[in-house]
Amino acid sequence: MSEQTTTTPTARSPFLPILLLALTLLALLVFQTVQLQRERNALVELSASQEKPLEESKRMRNQLGGIARDTANLAEQGNANAAKVIEELKKRGITINPNAAGETTGPIE
DSSP: OOOOOOOOOOOOOSHHHHHHHHHHHHHHHHHHHHHHHHHHHHHHHHHHHTHHHHHHHHHHHHHHHHHHHHHHHHHHTTOHHHHHHHHHHHHTTOEEOTTSSSOEESOOO
């Protein structure tokens, strides 16, 4: 007759699977942290590189507002050409307040 060997299942320790899971989770967290830090640094650099153009655009907008106010003042004094310019700006939705300090409202085309 054939001999049957019965083996009893041995109890395995959960230490190794839990350790592997913990190490994987730790590696994932470290990777995500490094990636987020790199993205943050890139955004900070991008923001810093936009400071100078932003300041230049503010300066240009103030100059344009000054020219627009001067043109509006000329139109109020009766200059026909300035009145035509102001009328065209109004048609395009740009309003000029001659008393404001460098601000125009509406779309700039």
